[in-house]
Amino acid sequence: MALPRLPSIYLADEHEALRRSAAAFVDREIRPHADQWEADGVFASDLYGKAAEAGFLGVRYEERWGGSGLDFLSTCVLCEELVKGDSVGTAVGLLAHSEFALSTLADEASDELKQTWLAPAIRGELIGCIGVSEPGAGSDVASMKTQARRDGDDYVISGQKTYITNGTRANFITLAVRTGDAGPGGISLVVFPTDTKGFEIGRRLDKLGSRASDTGELYFDECRIPVSNRIGEEGRGMRYILSHFGGERLVIAAFAVGIMERLIEIGMDHAGERKVFGSSLSSYQTWRHRFADMMTQLEATRALTYQAARLLSDGEPGGDMAVSMAKLYAADAVQKVAAEILQLHGGYGQIEESPIPRYYRDVAGFSIGAGTSEIMREIISRSVLNTKGSG
Numbered sequence: 001m002a003l004p005r006l007p008s009i010y011l012a013d014e015h016e017a018l019r020r021s022a023a024a025f026v027d028r029e030i031r032p033h034a035d036q037w038e039a040d041g042v043f044a045s046d047l048y049g050k051a052a053e054a055g056f057l058g059v060r061y062e063e064r065w066g067g068s069g070l071d072f073l074s075t076c077v078l079c080e081e082l083v084k085g086d087s088v089g090t091a092v093g094l095l096a097h098s099e100f101a102l103s104t105l106a107d108e109a110s111d112e113l114k115q116t117w118l119a120p121a122i123r124g125e126l127i128g129c130i131g132v133s134e135p136g137a138g139s140d141v142a143s144m145k146t147q148a149r150r151d152g153d154d155y156v157i158s159g160q161k162t163y164i165t166n167g168t169r170a171n172f173i174t175l176a177v178r179t180g181d182a183g184p185g186g187i188s189l190v191v192f193p194t195d196t197k198g199f200e201i202g203r204r205l206d207k208l209g210s211r212a213s214d215t216g217e218l219y220f221d222e223c224r225i226p227v228s229n230r231i232g233e234e235g236r237g238m239r240y241i242l243s244h245f246g247g248e249r250l251v252i253a254a255f256a257v258g259i260m261e262r263l264i265e266i267g268m269d270h271a272g273e274r275k276v277f278g279s280s281l282s283s284y285q286t287w288r289h290r291f292a293d294m295m296t297q298l299e300a301t302r303a304l305t306y307q308a309a310r311l312l313s314d315g316e317p318g319g320d321m322a323v324s325m326a327k328l329y330a331a332d333a334v335q336k337v338a339a340e341i342l343q344l345h346g347g348y349g350q351i352e353e354s355p356i357p358r359y360y361r362d363v364a365g366f367s368i369g370a371g372t373s374e375i376m377r378e379i380i381s382r383s384v385l386n387t388k389g390s391g
């Protein structure tokens with residue numbers, strides 16, 4: 001049964017066209033392979049090329065680099081659809097490349113770097129990842145230690161990154177390194193080619209959900225790269241990371257919207273078909289009301305997410321707070337919906353031949369990745385208290 005959707009005051013015809021093309025791509029290129037990729041622990045690398053051909057890897061980037069020059073709302077619509085292929089990990093791997101690894105390159109890098117790395121990445125010829133987190137520095141990004149020592153026209157990089165999506169097969173890393181003193185002002189971003197001498201991939205980490213995306217440990221031992229690989233100015237890396245977190249968080253919020261739609265749709269079909277004590281589940285008020293709650297959570301998440309996307313696209317004040325609210329609410333809502341749909345299916349909700357247990361596991365990470373829910377609350381409360389002049 002197709003899910004009714006409230007008319008949107010944000011979306012235009014171009015967004016709906018993108019939605020249709022993404023949905024067709026998912027039916028053709030993702031869902032038929034989802035079970036295999038989840039079992040393999042990684043999706044096929046040629047999907048990057050196919051996604052590029054469909055125009056999905058450069059949605060918001062300038063046309064001169066091969067992008068489509070669209071807005072954050074377009075990214076949201078794309079994410080909603082890509083995640084419905086019953087393999088959240090596949091959508092995560094694609095967006096970790098197209099949004100997480102490429103956004104600072106697109107906005108802050110020199111034209112030379114864009115030509116060498118951004119354009120081929122948008123064409124799906126190179127795979128990128130973002131390397132920020134370290135064993136001792138996750139939420140507290142500013143405490144990261146991976147060092148880039150200046151030696152003539154080179155940086156010599158030593159250190160370690162962990163939990164890096166696409167890390168075991170990326171051609172380059174948008175890498176956060178310490179070029180100066182301790183603290184946020186000593187961090188810079190560089191493009192790091194993974195064929196650099198001294199670079200090693202550690203374990204591919206086995207994880208609870210998003211199992212078709214590879215997640216790696218990365219090691220750097222006296223790796224030499226040119227200073228010209230630096231993205232933007234030295235010492236401004238933390239600013240670039242913070243100002244681009246918005247895009248990453250919107251991706252997660254939009255994933256949540258898509259997953260809720262998919263799960264509620266599956267749930268509505270089941271509630272109509274499954275008879276208990278002579279009546280369909282959907283005839284019981286307890287389930288009817290739970291669907292009402294789930295639809296309300298879905299539409300509330302969508303509204304917050306689209307509003308945040310609009311503010312971010314327009315560069316309006318309040319964008320960061322709106323994004324944090326959307327991500328915080330989305331992670332909570334999608335976890336509740338996944339639990340409800342699991343419960344609705346009784347024993348079958350536990351069986352791996354349905355996508356329900358997979359989605360249930362996948363969404364557990366939504367309150368962690370791209371900034372935890374505790375950090376979202378910190379950002380929101382800081383904005384609110386500062387606005388009132390009491391912060």
Ligand SMILES: Cc1cc2nc3c(=O)[nH]c(=O)nc-3n(C[C@H](O)[C@H](O)[C@H](O)COP(=O)(O)OP(=O)(O)OC[C@H]3O[C@@H](n4cnc5c(N)ncnc54)[C@H](O)[C@@H]3O)c2cc1C
Pocket residue numbers: 096129130131132133137138139140162163164165166207210215365368369370371372373374375378
């Ligand atoms: C599957 C997966 C993929 C990932 N992909 C990438 C990637 O591609 N690139 C990358 O750089 N990183 C990636 N990460 C790392 C991710 O961004 C971090 O896991 C996340 O930022 C949390 O950091 P942490 O794991 O070190 O937890 P910690 O920072 O140690 O947090 C532990 C707990 O403490 C809480 N906490 C932290 N600070 C505060 C505070 N001030 N007040 C109250 N509570 C607080 C947190 O909310 C959390 O509940 C990925 C992680 C996972 C699991």
